[in-house]
Amino acid sequence: MWLLAAVFRKLITVGTLTFIGPDGTPFVITGREPGPAITVRIADDATARAIALHPRLKLGEAYMAGKLTVVDGDIYDFLDYTGLNSEVIDGGTWLDAVNKVRRLFRRILQYNPIERARRNVAHHYDLSGRLYDLFLDPDRQYSCAYFPRPGATLEEAQEAKKRHIAAKLLLEPGQTILDIGSGWGGLGMHLARAGAGRVVGVTLSEEQHKLSNQRARDAGLADRVQFKLQDYRLETDSYDRIVSVGMFEHVGVGHYREYFSKVRDLLKPDGVALIHSIGRSDGPGVMNAWVDKYIFPGAYAPALSEVLPIVEQCGLVVTDIEILRLHYAETLREWRRRFLAARQDVLELYDERFLRMWEFYLASCEVSFRRWGFMVWQMQLARRVDSVPMTRDYIQDWERKQAKHGAIAA
Numbered sequence: 001m002w003l004l005a006a007v008f009r010k011l012i013t014v015g016t017l018t019f020i021g022p023d024g025t026p027f028v029i030t031g032r033e034p035g036p037a038i039t040v041r042i043a044d045d046a047t048a049r050a051i052a053l054h055p056r057l058k059l060g061e062a063y064m065a066g067k068l069t070v071v072d073g074d075i076y077d078f079l080d081y082t083g084l085n086s087e088v089i090d091g092g093t094w095l096d097a098v099n100k101v102r103r104l105f106r107r108i109l110q111y112n113p114i115e116r117a118r119r120n121v122a123h124h125y126d127l128s129g130r131l132y133d134l135f136l137d138p139d140r141q142y143s144c145a146y147f148p149r150p151g152a153t154l155e156e157a158q159e160a161k162k163r164h165i166a167a168k169l170l171l172e173p174g175q176t177i178l179d180i181g182s183g184w185g186g187l188g189m190h191l192a193r194a195g196a197g198r199v200v201g202v203t204l205s206e207e208q209h210k211l212s213n214q215r216a217r218d219a220g221l222a223d224r225v226q227f228k229l230q231d232y233r234l235e236t237d238s239y240d241r242i243v244s245v246g247m248f249e250h251v252g253v254g255h256y257r258e259y260f261s262k263v264r265d266l267l268k269p270d271g272v273a274l275i276h277s278i279g280r281s282d283g284p285g286v287m288n289a290w291v292d293k294y295i296f297p298g299a300y301a302p303a304l305s306e307v308l309p310i311v312e313q314c315g316l317v318v319t320d321i322e323i324l325r326l327h328y329a330e331t332l333r334e335w336r337r338r339f340l341a342a343r344q345d346v347l348e349l350y351d352e353r354f355l356r357m358w359e360f361y362l363a364s365c366e367v368s369f370r371r372w373g374f375m376v377w378q379m380q381l382a383r384r385v386d387s388v389p390m391t392r393d394y395i396q397d398w399e400r401k402q403a404k405h406g407a408i409a410a
Contacts, residue, residue, distance in 0.1 A: 043067035060290035076363035083371025112252035125205035139186035143246035167398035175240035181247025185212030248277035282373035320380035329369035
């Protein structure tokens with residue numbers, strides 16, 4: 001316990017953190033500035049030592065195993081408290097040095113040929129569909145919502161997200177659209193209803209592929225909306241519009257040039273693309289070790305400084321960039337609330353370890369957007385500089401018109 005207390009004593013500058021050891025002995029760490037008070041119980045010395053030596057991996061593992069418990073709150077409170085303290089740390093800790101070493105191996109760790117990409121997708125997206133029904137909106141939108149006003153419901157915010165994306169695509173009748181990473185099909189069907197001529201989605205998830213095509217048939221859209229079980233790199237047709245939401249995080253750092261070159265090749269000369277991805281505002285980094293091992297293997301949220309040079313080299317024009325700052329934090333808060341409210345249903349599907357793993361996942365991701373420099377960027381791309389209007393008025397005009405006429409996905 002002394003090693004764990006020594007590590008956190010260097011990190012804590014705000015509030016009070018108390019560790020209670022396996023024998024009941026408290027280790028109290030008080031920061032220089034007033035703030036929240038958090039108490040955490042550690043089950044054994046081996047757990048304390050593991051967390052001290054590799055906190056970004058072992059903290060989550062300890063919580064999954066029930067060997068770390070928060071006495072006076074929940075795991076979100078503890079993670080938010082550590083995030084609050086990390087905001088005021090000047091850097092230079094040994095953990096920063098460890099991450100710099102890990103950055104050297106990013107391309108190896110994120111090497112992402114098609115078969116590996118398929119396995120990584122199956123790890124997360126081929127879980128029981130009932131699990132996702134417990135905390136997502138009815139359209140199963142599993143990406144950052146767009147909250148148009150305070151107090152908007154998750155359902156309203158997800159519909160607003162789809163309208164916002166559709167507006168940036170400048171939809172016109174008869175257009176063909178490619179949805180890279182099409183999920184459970186909600187966005188593709190929304191675009192078809194909103195005016196697109198034909199929508200093709202590609203996904204590597206077998207569960208998403210089956211459900212999305214069934215949903216298109218049930219909605220009477222099968223003649224205009226098709227979802228393929230296929231890697232985007234194998235697509236050969238050309239499209240008026242390309243959209244990709246929440247997929248770029250799974251491309252891999254070493255494959256960015258391959259990705260944007262493929263977008264350019266698939267996009268018609270006067271076409272427009274919209275890429276929506278989690279990013280980081282604090283510059284290039286590494287994926288959290290626990291998230292990489294248990295939740296999203298091979299994933300990474302890039303800084304724009306890592307992406308824009310590749311876009312420029314691939315012959316694409318950036319016509320618009322928008323940063324969504326706290327929208328994903330609000331989305332995750334609502335997902336976590338619904339997930340925890342359905343904990344008994346989760347336990348019917350999986351076990352206590354899985355429940356705690358996903359609680360830690362949702363809580364840590366929310367803190368990442370509130371405290372640790374994560375955000376979402378939407379990048380509009382074209383092959384020609386005159387493919388979109390000179391001002392952004394068209395985006396708001398489209399959204400207002402669509403909302404007024406109720407042109408949303410069912």
